[in-house]
Amino acid sequence: MKYINIFILYFSIVLITAFGCDRHDDFIDNGLSEPRPTSDISIDSISFIDSEIPYDSYRDLVFVNEKIGYAVSITGRIIKTIDFGKTWEQIASPTSLPLLSVQFLNEQTGFIIGGDNQCGVLLKTLNGGETWIIQDLNLTRAPNSICFLSPSTGFISGADLLIKTEDGGQNWINIKKHASFQSYGDIKFKNPYEGLILMPKGSYLKTTDGGSTWDSLKCYNSHNFSKIFYSKYKTFFWSNSRILTINSACQETIIEVPLMINIMFINEYQSIGVGQHYDDLGYYPSGDIFITNDTWKHYVRKTYSPSDAFEFTAISKMTAKKVMIIGTGFSATKVLILNL
Secondary structure, three states: OHHHHHHHHHHOOOOOOOOOOOOOOOOOEOOOOOOOOOOOOOHHHEEEEOOOOOOOOEEEEEEOOOOOEEEEEOOOOEEEEOOOOOOOEEEOOOOOOOEEEEEEOOOOOEEEEEEOOOOEEEEEEOOOOOOOEEEOOOOOOOOOEEEEOOOOOEEEEEEOEEEEEOOOOOOOEEOOOOOOOOEOOOEEEOOOOOEEEEOOOOEEEEEOOOOOOOEEEEOOOOOOOOEEEEOOOEEEEEEOOEEEEEOOOOOEEEEEOOOOOEEEEOOOOOEEEEEEEOOOOOOOOEEEEEEEOOOOOOOEEEEEOOOOOOEEEEEEEEEOOEEEEEEEOOOOEEEEEEEO
């Protein structure tokens, strides 16, 4: 059955990255905190919307404005909405490989990365997602992360892969700092100058000049993290069940969080997580949405039956006050809106 195939394929995709630190400057944690929000995010503000979204397991979602958004799936599907997620157009995809991440620089120019453990792919559009072309990079497996600072300058990381373009993806140069095999994980920039790249065994790369040069740094810990998030004053590192912050003295604060597939930080205090869990006697998982208003000291969880959603995977801001979440159930993919 189609949902079983999607379910199996989803869990066959494993991307492992790691992060740590030996020395952190002020942009990691300068000791400041932003003011607490004047109102909490409520779990009761989540609601399904009527949506004609094609059935699939979507790995990533991005909006270029409140109306126009794109989602990509593990079956190579690319879809686009121009009406707040009510209807979705399926766009011709040049690949059937799993698509893992989508980024748009503006309403016209976007990139998608995807692949499996045998082949990787980079797609590019210059016409608002109407057509996508494959950029030939001869990748032997799926990349882990893509990050463009501008329409010309971008980075892609992966297993033994760290490349940079300065011409919008037409040409790429190798910027690996290690002669031996090395895995490079999530790439995130806090601003046009300061950025990080996750690496295994407590190592990471840091730039303060927009990626022209990178310093190799290392922490004395064994924690593995897969994503970086920035708030106004702090940097957070997330794994499936752990969040870590590190201050300028390399003091770590670890917060145990529920097992999640994806997470989005709204600010220093408020986050939304999505995922699934198995009941003790359950044959299929149930989809979960989590909300915290105090940096995961406390959180609330809303659980959905497998028929509604056995997983939630994709999440994106539509506006400063509205978030979209996509989940998949037995017979349909569902779209939810969370008002902040």
